[in-house]
Amino acid sequence: EQYGRSSHVYDGECFDFIVVGGGTAGCVLANRLTEDERTTVLVVEAGGDPPYESMFPGLFPTMAGSRVDKNYTSEKDERAQQCHRNRVANLTSGHMLGGSSGLNYMLYVRGAPPDYERWAAAAADPAWAWPQVLPYFIKSERLMDPGLLNSPYKIYHGTHGYMGVAREHRREIHKFLEAFRELGHEVLMDVNGDRHLGFTNPLFNIAEGVRQSAAYSFLAPIVHRKNLYILKDTLVTEVIFDENNNAVGVKVKTQDGAILCLVARKEVILSAGAFRSPQLLMLAGIGPREHLADLKIPVRSNLPVGLNYQDHVAVFMSIKMDKSNASSAPPNKHLFPLPAFVGYVALDKRQAYPDYQVVNFVVPHDSEVPFNLCAFGYWYDYDICHNLRNGGKGRNTLFSTLNILHPRSRGRVTLRSRNPEDPPAIHTGMFSDERDLDDLARYLEDHARIVNTTYFKSVGAMIVDLKLSMCGGMRVGSGQYWRCHARCMMNTMYHYAGTCALGSVTDSRMRVRGVRRLRVVDASVMPTLPGANTHAPVLMIAEKAADFIKEEHRLCYKK
Numbered sequence: 001e002q003y004g005r006s007s008h009v010y011d012g013e014c015f016d017f018i019v020v021g022g023g024t025a026g027c028v029l030a031n032r033l034t035e036d037e038r039t040t041v042l043v044v045e046a047g048g049d050p051p052y053e054s055m056f057p058g059l060f061p062t063m064a065g066s067r068v069d070k071n072y073t074s075e076k077d078e079r080a081q082q083c084h085r086n087r088v089a090n091l092t093s094g095h096m097l098g099g100s101s102g103l104n105y106m107l108y109v110r111g112a113p114p115d116y117e118r119w120a121a122a123a124a125d126p127a128w129a130w131p132q133v134l135p136y137f138i139k140s141e142r143l144m145d146p147g148l149l150n151s152p153y154k155i156y157h158g159t160h161g162y163m164g165v166a167r168e169h170r171r172e173i174h175k176f177l178e179a180f181r182e183l184g185h186e187v188l189m190d191v192n193g194d195r196h197l198g199f200t201n202p203l204f205n206i207a208e209g210v211r212q213s214a215a216y217s218f219l220a221p222i223v224h225r226k227n228l229y230i231l232k233d234t235l236v237t238e239v240i241f242d243e244n245n246n247a248v249g250v251k252v253k254t255q256d257g258a259i260l261c262l263v264a265r266k267e268v269i270l271s272a273g274a275f276r277s278p279q280l281l282m283l284a285g286i287g288p289r290e291h292l293a294d295l296k297i298p299v300r301s302n303l304p305v306g307l308n309y310q311d312h313v314a315v316f317m318s319i320k321m322d323k324s325n326a327s328s329a330p331p332n333k334h335l336f337p338l339p340a341f342v343g344y345v346a347l348d349k350r351q352a353y354p355d356y357q358v359v360n361f362v363v364p365h366d367s368e369v370p371f372n373l374c375a376f377g378y379w380y381d382y383d384i385c386h387n388l389r390n391g392g393k394g395r396n397t398l399f400s401t402l403n404i405l406h407p408r409s410r411g412r413v414t415l416r417s418r419n420p421e422d423p424p425a426i427h428t429g430m431f432s433d434e435r436d437l438d439d440l441a442r443y444l445e446d447h448a449r450i451v452n453t454t455y456f457k458s459v460g461a462m463i464v465d466l467k468l469s470m471c472g473g474m475r476v477g478s479g480q481y482w483r484c485h486a487r488c489m490m491n492t493m494y495h496y497a498g499t500c501a502l503g504s505v506t507d508s509r510m511r512v513r514g515v516r517r518l519r520v521v522d523a524s525v526m527p528t529l530p531g532a533n534t535h536a537p538v539l540m541i542a543e544k545a546a547d548f549i550k551e552e553h554r555l556c557y558k559k
């Protein structure tokens with residue numbers, strides 16, 4: 001009941017705004033647009049309420065592959081996931097109120113100013129530059145970490161927003177942070193302020209032991225608003241246009257199979273995520289002319305929809321540390337499953353923004369988390385996951401996931417058919433630009449240098465040999481080995497973006513070009529990936545969109 005009942009709506013019913021997708025961006029819009037009591041908003045979400053396990057940070061590893069994961073899979077290509085059981089990437093995606101924020105790994109990070117300078121250039125609008133986006137990061141945030149609140153970093157954070165943000169204070173990470181300091185990295189209190197390179201105890205969308213999904217933070221507190229309508233378990237199958245190319249509503253299919261047409265007096269806003277927003281556009285004839293012609297869809301607006309698909313490519317490495325036979329404390333579902341710390345590293349030390357991010361888990365010898373992530377989260381071949389487990393037997397380990405923050409490769413989302421219930425085809429394009437592979441190999445080599453620091457040497461630290469058959473005969477730790485390792489172990493960081501990019505598909509206010517009264521507001525509009533995980537940037541995008549919309553339609557403002 002936290003999210004109320006699904007609204008009863010009738011065929012032909014009118015609303016001011018219809019938001020397609022009650023995911024991360026959709027929940028923010030639902031909240032901000034209904035601040036004006038005269039404005040009616042309908043949110044249509046394909047999934048239902050988030051399940052119990054979504055509430056608890058410690059249970060996140062159980063969510064991939066569950067009923068609230070839409071579990072898209074990538075198309076096969078000659079480079080794809082060569083060490084995965086099904087040779088495709090499992091593109092986990094939230095299918096519930098809150099969308100992917102209901103099952104993500106909860107890291108809260110924004111990126112660095114150059115990321116947003118790139119957006120401003122792509123959109124040809126300074127509204128996307130760092131000084132203009134920072135207030136919108138701050139707006140949604142309610143920082144609850146006393147250390148940061150009493151530090152000079154406080155000025156970079158919000159304390160009155162809907163989304164709780166906090167850190168865990170787990171002593172296990174400190175010796176590791178010191179080791180990275182010895183290697184020449186800074187240990188930063190916060191990477192969300194004015195410094196963006198170094199290792200840190202990360203901020204999470206976790207507060208008081210509860211996941212701060214967009215549904216929990218933005219929707220639950222306001223579901224009682226009389227001007228908000230939420231239609232759950234309902235798929236939007238079509239955006240409806242009038243003869244003048246105005247988006248005037250949507251067609252939906254409800255859980256019991258009823259087809260309804262619903263009218264938007266002001267705008268239709270697509271917040272269906274980087275796979276489904278481009279799909280709905282293309283089904284409406286908004287997309288690349290040749291592709292639409294293949295499916296005999298008349299062209300409404302010839303735009304590069306679905307192109308420019310991007311994701312951060314991730315690869316893990318495990319390092320065995322000290323021997324241990326002590327039993328771990330029982331799991332606590334209110335905590336992140338393992339102590340964690342994160343590094344942001346540039347190979348060129350003169351650069352002010354990172355090339356790669358490394359998320360590190362401190363793993364006690366008896367933890368099953370890495371095996372479970374390996375086998376059931378990432379779908380690597382079982383042999384590899386067994387080698388991961390056996391290679392670290394009797395030892396505590398450091399499990400690190402590196403990802404390339406500014407990939408050059410681009411993929412593409414295309415229609416598989418004209419049926420809106422068919423998932424689109426996702427060509428990830430990972431490593432289509434081979435320089436990404438070279439870079440990732442260099443990052444792995446760079447990270448592995450940690451085994452030469454004092455603490456690591458004192459415990460006889462060694463890279464766990466995953467015995468990758470593809471890389472047989474190569475010395476683990478050599479440059480040649482890391483390139484092979486990267487190719488074999490490539491994976492998604494789940495940061496799907498870029499398919500309806502600012503500047504090309506939309507104007508700088510996220511309005512779809514060539515038509516009217518239609519906007520895209522979600523990860524699809526990112527012209528390039530920020531050097532960060534994408535949840536906080538999506539919240540920022542939605543907060544900004546809400547202000548654009550309020551301004552254009554003269555809605556009542558709450559700053």
Ligand SMILES: Cc1cc2nc3c(=O)[nH]c(=O)nc-3n(C[C@H](O)[C@H](O)[C@H](O)COP(=O)(O)OP(=O)(O)OC[C@H]3O[C@@H](n4cnc5c(N)ncnc54)[C@H](O)[C@@H]3O)c2cc1C
Nearest residue numbers: 021023024025046099100104105106107236494523533535
């Ligand atoms: C496993 C995983 C781990 C991640 N970890 C992190 C992390 O630690 N930190 C971080 O910052 N980011 C992380 N991310 C990324 C981040 O969560 C996403 O980038 C962000 O949530 C995407 O928001 P969105 O609004 O674009 O899409 P979503 O939140 O996915 O929302 C799209 C919504 O639209 C609905 N929908 C789709 N089609 C239709 C339709 N036709 N009709 C009706 N509804 C529809 C979907 O059901 C969904 O609810 C992770 C993502 C995943 C999947």
